[in-house]
Amino acid sequence: MKKKELIKKIDFYLNKLFNINRSITGPGNRQTLKEIKKIIPIKIKSVKSLQKVFDWKIPLEWDVRDAYIKNDKGEKIIDFKKNNLHLASYSKPIRKKILKWSYVKKHLILSKKNKNFIPYRTLYYKKDWAFCCNFEQYKKLKNNKKIEVSIDSKFYKGSLNYGELLIKGKSKKEILISTYICHPSMANDNLSGIILTAFLVKKILQKKLKWSYRVIFIPETIGAIAYSHLNQNKFKLIKCGVVVSCVGGPGKIYLKKSWNKNHFINLLAYKSLKKLSTKYISNEFDINGSDERQFSSIGFRLNTITISKNQYYKYKEYHSSADDLNFVKANNIYKTLRIYEELIYQIEKVKIYENKIKYCEPMLSKYKLYPEIGGNIIPNKKYTKLDLILWILHLADGTKSNEYLSNYLNVKLSIVNLITKKLEKNKILEKINI
Numbered sequence: 001m002k003k004k005e006l007i008k009k010i011d012f013y014l015n016k017l018f019n020i021n022r023s024i025t026g027p028g029n030r031q032t033l034k035e036i037k038k039i040i041p042i043k044i045k046s047v048k049s050l051q052k053v054f055d056w057k058i059p060l061e062w063d064v065r066d067a068y069i070k071n072d073k074g075e076k077i078i079d080f081k082k083n084n085l086h087l088a089s090y091s092k093p094i095r096k097k098i099l100k101w102s103y104v105k106k107h108l109i110l111s112k113k114n115k116n117f118i119p120y121r122t123l124y125y126k127k128d129w130a131f132c133c134n135f136e137q138y139k140k141l142k143n144n145k146k147i148e149v150s151i152d153s154k155f156y157k158g159s160l161n162y163g164e165l166l167i168k169g170k171s172k173k174e175i176l177i178s179t180y181i182c183h184p185s186m187a188n189d190n191l192s193g194i195i196l197t198a199f200l201v202k203k204i205l206q207k208k209l210k211w212s213y214r215v216i217f218i219p220e221t222i223g224a225i226a227y228s229h230l231n232q233n234k235f236k237l238i239k240c241g242v243v244v245s246c247v248g249g250p251g252k253i254y255l256k257k258s259w260n261k262n263h264f265i266n267l268l269a270y271k272s273l274k275k276l277s278t279k280y281i282s283n284e285f286d287i288n289g290s291d292e293r294q295f296s297s298i299g300f301r302l303n304t305i306t307i308s309k310n311q312y313y314k315y316k317e318y319h320s321s322a323d324d325l326n327f328v329k330a331n332n333i334y335k336t337l338r339i340y341e342e343l344i345y346q347i348e349k350v351k352i353y354e355n356k357i358k359y360c361e362p363m364l365s366k367y368k369l370y371p372e373i374g375g376n377i378i379p380n381k382k383y384t385k386l387d388l389i390l391w392i393l394h395l396a397d398g399t400k401s402n403e404y405l406s407n408y409l410n411v412k413l414s415i416v417n418l419i420t421k422k423l424e425k426n427k428i429l430e431k432i433n434i
């Protein structure tokens with residue numbers, strides 16, 4: 001697909017998917033997944049309501065038909081149908097009630113950042129109701145005596161849905177590509193992430209691959225927990241990944257590193273950004289954020305990075321009605337998509353070895369490596385030839401690229417490549433992505 005055509009397609013899906021009322025469950029998510037399926041062949045999967053997943057339970061499905069607040073004169077001042085952010089996600093139903101201002105005001109949420117914004121709020125695990133509105137709407141309802149509130153929502157036993165696609169490469173080892181589908185009408189967080197992921201995967205599908213790629217479109221947090229719970233055994237093959245979030249704003253590029261700074265996924269991210277001459281802000285791993293929180297937990301300890309364009313928390317439109325299609329443009333999603341594509345290219349190219357002899361040193365003389373190796377190489381003076389082999393064996397834990405070893409040891413990459421190849425030939429090292 002040519003650049004112009006691709007940008008047009010991204011724009012088409014931005015407009016098509018923007019107004020869908022997504023949440024952690026519900027018909028809006030299934031509709032979104034069905035649209036993604038038109039771009040790439042994901043499988044739509046479901047987990048039943050109330051199923052236990054690790055320390056959590058899958059919530060009931062939530063659906064809304066209508067929700068509004070009318071003033072004394074019977075005018076609709078807040079209308080869910082005009083903007084789905086008006087109703088806090090997972091609000092419980094209220095059948096047309098006439099209420100006092102003093103009561104209603106406790107259930108109205110205003111944006112602290114800007115009077116004109118409608119904030120985005122959720123009540124997933126609270127059994128309460130709330131409307132989000134701008135200051136103008138708040139003023140119009142203030143001190144009204146007979147306010148009509150109606151929320152036509154329902155909770156029912158159904159399922160939590162997610163999309164999955166495994167793209168098989170030469171190696172069984174996998175790279176995870178994860179994004180979330182639980183936000184209603186906001187463009188950067190995270191409709192941009194959904195669309196970028198779909199088109200990134202479309203490109204990956206055309207390639208002959210070394211790695212396998214596991215792609216998931218999940219509701220944030222509970223979806224990641226449910227997916228991890230149901231697929232624990234699959235995680236053994238996943239070496240690292242990306243969590244795609246907030247990729248279409250007009251502002252700066254951010255890189256959020258994975259928890260292990262030296263992991264090759266971080267170094268490949270720097271390399272990709274450098275190759276495209278992209279200026280970026282680098283952030284260390286943090287326990288706040290998106291689904292890296294789950295994937296990095298002690299049980300999984302997966303290294304995942306996030307490259308964003310206007311990162312969550314760091315733009316004033318974040319989690320509000322101003323994160324809309326004026327803020328996010330297809331062209332910006334395209335720019336971030338290029339970075340992710342470059343990253344995939346680098347992931348495919350990278351050389352990473354794992355030492356198969358994990359307990360103590362191998363008996364190098366047995367492999368005739370002791371006297372032979374490096375007979376024709378001249379390593380940095382800092383090390384003897386034997387030192388270099390031992391260092392590589394010490395470091396090769398399957399998370400560090402040869403490029404990292406070269407920088408760390410201050411030895412030419414060609415020498416590291418030569419030694420790793422020789423150790424591979426002797427079946428001491430194993431290349432993790434074939």
Ligand code: ZN
Pocket residue numbers: 183189312319
């Ligand atoms: Zn968010």
